[in-house]
Amino acid sequence: MSSFYVVAIAWIITVLLLLWFGNKYIYLLLDRNISWMAHTTRRFFIQLVVSTLYSLCCINLTYYLFKITTNSTPPDLTQIMVLNVYGLLFTIPVLSINFGIYFMMQWKKAQVQANQLKEDNLQAQLNSLRMQLDPHFLFNNLNVLASLIDKDRNEAQDFLDKFADVYRYVLQYKKEELVPLHTELDFIKAYCHLLKKRFGEALKIEMPDVPATAAMLCIPPLSLQMLMENAVKHNIISRDQPLRIRVYLQGTQWISVENTYQPLPKEQTIKSETGLENIRKRYQHLSALEINVSCDHHFFKVDLPLLEIDE
Secondary structure, three states, X not given: OHHHHHHHHHHHHHHHHHHHXXXXXXXXXXXXXXXXXXXXXXXXXXXXHHXXXXXXXXXXXXXXXXXXXXXXXXXXXXXXXXXXXXXHHHHHHHHHHHHHHHHHHHHHHHHXXXXXXXXXXXXXXXXHHHHHOOXXXXXXXXXXXXHHHHHOHHHHHHHHHHHHHHHHHHHHHOXXXXXXXXXXXXXXXXXXXXXXXXXXXXXXXXXXXXXXXXXXXXXXXXHHHHHHHHHHHHEOOOOOOOEEEEEXXXXXXXXXXXXXXXXXXXXXXXXXXXXXXXXXXXHHHHOOOOOEEEEOOOEEEEEXXXXXXOO
């Protein structure tokens, strides 16, 4: 009788170890291929089926091996059926509890991340707004306006209209998470008009036409402006070395801002990571897609994902 209990305890310990490490490996393997966040229902059922089948295989195989080793006879059909029934009664509740604990932990983690991203998004919007209302930006454009008044009143009026469009857009959309792509590009055209009047032929800007297929595409407001402002702030701009900025679409998935890479001397350069980090955080708040940043000896480029409006 004592040897029976020793064998039974050894079998139970073996089964528990196999179930623990095996199911842990299954979790890790599925995490690399099927994300809970992207395919929740699919992952749940695949996890349930695979873990249940694995657990039953472990229980049956170890029982068979222990039975053969100790009694030299394989288990009969009745023993196998009883074993599988008890195996299911044990496995399914354990897996259910495991899933419940996992989802509770993920929910709590998601809540913390959502609150953090919300705070970061609000801070990014405030930083972006402060950037647009920067006194230097206002001062530079008022100087341009004053010089145009003396030369050409019609041109000065046109500049003033574009100047008003820029600030109207900032005030209207500063609290929005997304704006239609064509709305952002209309704003950028007005903003570029101000830059062109300020820098003249030292600044070359190329803007895209928005096709009809892009009507439902959106972008975080002021994100293109922040990239263009970075390009102007951190690169040499002169008639001998004009700065070229190109904004273009890559299908219906990306919009890119690319400028010639001609950075100011290090002692004059202000780091542009703050603006890029703000854009990154805003996209993290809105989507799983990330921005792409690339730089070589000739060009600096940022690709922004285009997001669709949910109807």
